[in-house]
Amino acid sequence: IxxxxxxxxxxxxxxxxxxxxxxxxxxxxxISRQVTLPERVTSFNADKLQAIVNDLQVCLACLYCFGFDFREYQVGFIEQNGVTCDLRGQSAERRQLEIGAVVHRPVRDxxxxxxxxxxxxxxxxxxxxxxxxxxxxxxxxxxxxxxxxxxxxxxxxxxxxxxxxxxxxxxxxxxxGLKQQFQALSSGNPVISLTQDMLVAAYMLVSRHSFFTAPQIQQLGLHADRWSLPDPAIVKPRALWTGFQAFGLLLPSELAFSTRTGVLISDGELVTAGDDGSWLGGGTDSLLRAIHEKFGVAEAIAYLDSCCSMLKEFLHIEGFSIGLGDFSVSDRQREAISELLAYAKENYVE
The missing domain is CATH 2.40.40.20 (Barwin-like endoglucanases)
Incomplete structure (x- = not known):
């Protein structure tokens, strides 16, 4: 380090x-084929490690093609009965593992x-x-x-x-581990939270203009912990689900949460969201901190995992882009700015 x-x-x-x-x-x-990890053979993993040793010839051939001469030897040896054995060119009997042997295997999932x-x-x-x-x-x-x-x-x-x-x-x-250092030492707030694209997508999802058809809400629901979809908020002329309902799929069913800015969550259902999106981040009054304090770090991490995949899927459906029109200033806004500048010059500039 x-x-x-x-x-x-x-x-x-x-x-x-x-x-x-x-x-x-x-x-x-x-990289995984160049670096090794030692693992001792037990009755529980003997078959798995034996399959790795029997398959090492394929791995060694790949390493040889890449030219990693040192790693070619490093991946292909075992420690058995106090003796280090190079597996290259060994017979099947010599490559038979015994309980207690140490296999230096490639990194895996x-x-x-x-x-x-x-x-x-x-x-x-x-x-x-x-x-x-x-x-x-x-x-x-x-x-x-x-x-x-x-x-x-x-x-x-x-x-x-x-x-x-x-x-x-x-x-x-x-x-x-991330679970062991989930809270920052200085503030007690989570060290990770929704940021940038994920935070923008979450704010768009809980807006009053987000509605989804049955295929869309089912696609979003694939990335949530809850498997049962709520009843549609609008039935006719066609069934539609709101962004509040989609966001509720990410929340623990027993969650109760509220803020002074008008956010209210009851029994894991988002009732109101207000206009301030700071509760979606990781601050003192954030939803993530409330989940962590009430349900533990495992539930907070599960919430973040579901949020990331669902919100990315939401951006694929809804889209988010910025054009020149977002930077243009209307005539009414220009007049208001001119009035403020004139007032400042008249009253504060000597």
Whole structure:
């Protein structure tokens, strides 16, 4: 982490994927085949690890094509009966695993890693995430995780570390996990919350002008935790669901929440939203903080995961763009501005 060389670290370009969970990271397949993790053979994982060892010849061939001579050996060996065995050219009998052996296998889905974006200057700069392998060339994370990492997608590089020892993996999970550092040390507010496109989409979703047909609300419902859709708010001339109902699919069924700005949620249903969208963020009076305090960090993370995928799907349906008309000033607004400037010059300018 302190910029020292390590054989179990990778650096690549950082990109975003809103369909990922906030506790997940996509790792390129090329990197996953170069880095190994030790795993001890037990009666529970013997068949799984034996299949990996039997399939290592394919992995070694791929590594050889890429020219990773050192990693070719590193991926292809096991520790058994106190002896380190190179698997290249070994017979099937020599590659038969015994209970207690240690297999140095490639990284796969579900492995725990921790990431940082240099310079890592405070606690939340290092976060543990669950790996998923993909065929791309860059690391991908949920855009909401950029906030604690102080990063963005304009060319930033992300450092990913692969803990080797079992105690290191336990410390990674228990000390660096997003659940363990969900609240900021300074304010107590969540370190991640809806921002940028997700925040704009949430504000548009809860507006009074959002209505959805049956296929649209079903498509949005695929990304929510609730499986049962409410009755349509409008029945004739055709069935329509409101944005309030769509947003309610993201909320815990027993949630009660209100603000001084006119927001009211009762039994997990959004009743009024008001004109202020600050409650959708991660501030002191935000919905996310209320979910975290009443239902725990697991429910708060599940809410964020559902929000990201649903709101991105909503933007595909509704769309959001800015044109020159959004920057034009009407004649009435120009007159009001001129009157304010004239009043200021007359009363405040000497």
């Amino acid at each position: 302190l910029s020292k060389m390590t054989q179990y670290c990778a650096i690549a370009l950082l990109t975003g994927d809103a369909y990922l969970g906030v506790e997940e990271i996509l790792i390129p397949d090329e 579900g492995d725990l890693v921790f990431v940082s974006r240099h310079p890592a200057v405070y606690k939340h700069s290092v976060i543990a995430l669950t790996a998923r392998i993909h065929p791309g060339k860059s690391f991908r994370i949920n855009p909401l995780v950029c906030s604690p990492l102080k990063g963005d997608f304009d060319g930033d590089r992300l450092h990913v570390y692969f803990p080797q020892a079992e105690d290191a993996r336990v410390e990674t999970r228990e000390l660096m």
